[in-house]
Amino acid sequence: MRDDNNKKNTQMDMVLVTIIIGIVTFGVLMVYSASNYYALVTFGDSFDLVKKQGLYACVGICVMFFVATRIDYKMFNNFNLALTIYIGANLLVASLPLIGHESKGATRWIRIGPLSLQPSEFAKIATILLLSAFIVRYRNKLSHMAFLACCGVIIIIPGGLVLLENMSSAIVIMSAGILIMFVSTPQVWYYVAGAGAAVAGAFYALFLANTLDPTVETTGLLGIVLPQYRLDRFRVWLDPWIDPRGDGYQPIQSLYAIGSGGLFGQGYGSSIQKQGFLPEPHNDIIFSVICEELGLVGACIVLLAYGILIFRGLSIAIRAEDLFGSLVATGLVGLVAVQVIINVAVNTNTFPTTGMQLPLVSYGGTALVVLLASLGLLLNISRSAKIQRAGK
Numbered sequence: 001m002r003d004d005n006n007k008k009n010t011q012m013d014m015v016l017v018t019i020i021i022g023i024v025t026f027g028v029l030m031v032y033s034a035s036n037y038y039a040l041v042t043f044g045d046s047f048d049l050v051k052k053q054g055l056y057a058c059v060g061i062c063v064m065f066f067v068a069t070r071i072d073y074k075m076f077n078n079f080n081l082a083l084t085i086y087i088g089a090n091l092l093v094a095s096l097p098l099i100g101h102e103s104k105g106a107t108r109w110i111r112i113g114p115l116s117l118q119p120s121e122f123a124k125i126a127t128i129l130l131l132s133a134f135i136v137r138y139r140n141k142l143s144h145m146a147f148l149a150c151c152g153v154i155i156i157i158p159g160g161l162v163l164l165e166n167m168s169s170a171i172v173i174m175s176a177g178i179l180i181m182f183v184s185t186p187q188v189w190y191y192v193a194g195a196g197a198a199v200a201g202a203f204y205a206l207f208l209a210n211t212l213d214p215t216v217e218t219t220g221l222l223g224i225v226l227p228q229y230r231l232d233r234f235r236v237w238l239d240p241w242i243d244p245r246g247d248g249y250q251p252i253q254s255l256y257a258i259g260s261g262g263l264f265g266q267g268y269g270s271s272i273q274k275q276g277f278l279p280e281p282h283n284d285i286i287f288s289v290i291c292e293e294l295g296l297v298g299a300c301i302v303l304l305a306y307g308i309l310i311f312r313g314l315s316i317a318i319r320a321e322d323l324f325g326s327l328v329a330t331g332l333v334g335l336v337a338v339q340v341i342i343n344v345a346v347n348t349n350t351f352p353t354t355g356m357q358l359p360l361v362s363y364g365g366t367a368l369v370v371l372l373a374s375l376g377l378l379l380n381i382s383r384s385a386k387i388q389r390a391g392k
Contacts, residue, residue, distance in 0.1 A: 002100075006073045010067050013382040016312040016374035020064070020360065020375055023305055024057050024368075027361035033268060034289040035282035035363065037275045049282055049363055060372030067376030068383070077324040082124040082126075082133040086154075089126035093161040108165050109366075118170040118366040123158040125374055127173055128180065128331035130154055136324045142185045151181050164255050168231065168342055168356040176334040180327050237352040250285065251349040253277045258348065265295030282363040284355050302361075306340050313378055319385040332378045335359075335371070367379040 008040045032050035040046040076082055092110065096119060100107035109116040115135075131154050141147040155177035163170035232247045240248030257273035260266065274281040281289050291299045313333035320326035336359050343358045345351030357367050 004293065005161065011102055011383065012379040013312055013316060013385075016309065016316075016375075016379060016382065019305055019309045019312065020372070023302075023309070023360045024061065024372070026302070026305075027358075027368075028054050028057055029268075030286060030290060030361055031282050031363050034274050034286050034291060036269075038282065040132065040281065041276075052365070053363055053368075060369040063369060064372040064376035064379070067373050068379035071323060071377075071380060073323070073328065073377055073380045076129045077133055077322075078327070079130075079133045079134060079137050079233075082130040086126040086130040089119065090161060092117075092160050093123050093158065095119075096165065099253040116366065118364075120162045120166055120173075121366050121370040123162060123309045124169070124173050124176065124335055126154060127158050127177055128328055128335070131177055131180050132324050132327035132331065135180070135327060136322075139184075139323065148181065148185065151177070153330050155181075166355065168354040169300055171342065172335060172338050172356075175338045176331045178227040179334040180331045184323075184327060216284065233352045233354070240349065247353065250279055250353055251346075253279075254285055256289040256349050257292040261295045261299075263295050263297060265291070265293045265298055268293050284343065284362060285347060285356055287344055287358050288360050290361075291347075303340075303344070306336070306359075310337050315379060316382045316385050320381055321384045321386065325381040325384070329381050332374050335374065 028050060032047070035049040036046035039048040039050075043049075059275045068112040070272045076085075090371050095108065096107050099110055102115065108120065111117075131151060134151065134154060135142070138147055138150075141193060155174055159170045159174045159177075160347055229247075232243075236243050236246075236248040236251070240251040242248060244252055253273055257271065257278060262273070266272070269280070271289050273292055276288050278285050278288060287299070287302075290302060294301075310333055313329060313336070317329035317333060320329055339356060339359045342351060342354070342356040343362075346353055346356060357364055359371055360368065
């Protein structure tokens with residue numbers, strides 16, 4: 001007798017599709033509201049950035065549906081293909097010091113004509129694909145320390161390369177990779193020990209920030225992992241007012257925006273802080289504008305939408321047809337969840353200042369299109385996920 005629990009979907013998860021398109025649409029509206037003053041002053045056209053964001057959104061949604069309907073996610077379970085994608089993405093990241101475009105003191109983009117590509121976005125997806133394919137290939141060795149070490153190397157290589165210029169993206173890559181390892185291996189104590197080491201590292205960074213001379217640049221390995229500007233961010237995190245015109249400026253202005261929003265906000269388009277106080281309010285700091293204009297209620301609705309997206313993604317991971325699909329779905333959901341957590345934490349000054357976009361909302365071409373393509377892969381996995389019978 002056929003078990004209904006083993007039936008498979010033939011349609012993608014339409015609830016997830018609706019949530020994704022809803023968040024992207026909301027993001028375009030917020031980019032306009034947050035950027036119109038900045039765009040008018042900088043480019044002479046208040047619609048300059050929102051027109052680009054609208055184009056990115058349309059392209060990204062088309063790519064998402066193409067991946068969801070025309071590409072079989074199982075093709076990436078080919079270890080050699082996944083490895084090729086992984087090597088290519090890491091080479092792009094490694095080439096940044098040579099061919100990268102510097103902006104605001106960071107070299108994170110490769111400029112090709114009018115387009116700017118951010119290799120770290122490709123490295124995130126490549127790491128998830130290779131790590132998932134590797135675990136599937138060696139699933140019988142999940143309890144071996146050597147196997148875990150190889151998984152760690154797969155995560156650390158792109159994480160280390162990205163860390164040189166972008167700590168937040170490195171955290172996202174490593175977090176998504178560790179999440180995949182966590183759900184696929186039985187040794188929980190490894191991760192408890194790792195979490196303890198991470199907490200100890202954070203406290204050590206705070207200790208260094210408060211003991212080292214801020215006028216003397218750090219050198220050696222410490223200077224690579226924690227250069228002086230990163231230590232300065234840890235220093236002002238505890239008290240932004242020690243440097244209100246420097247590293248403390250952004251968290252102070254962000255908190256002003258959040259506080260002035262109150263319960264229901266100032267109204268869409270009525271933010272004061274976006275008018276020259278918040279640096280590039282359409283980008284990493286856009287959550288503060290959301291809080292100021294839509295208030296606590298609006299911010300909670302936005303977070304609820306992300307919560308539904310994450311819940312649906314985890315449901316797809318649980319019901320995936322095979323282990324590879326389950327691991328990839330887990331990693332993709334982890335990407336979104338970690339980015340939301342870091343962005344909101346930075347905006348509310350519960351995490352030291354670092355550049356992290358609010359996924360699907362903040363301005364940015366590469367990040368939006370690549371993330372939508374990734375969510376297309378998640379939707380592709382949902383098309384073959386097992387259907388859960390009501391009441392089970």
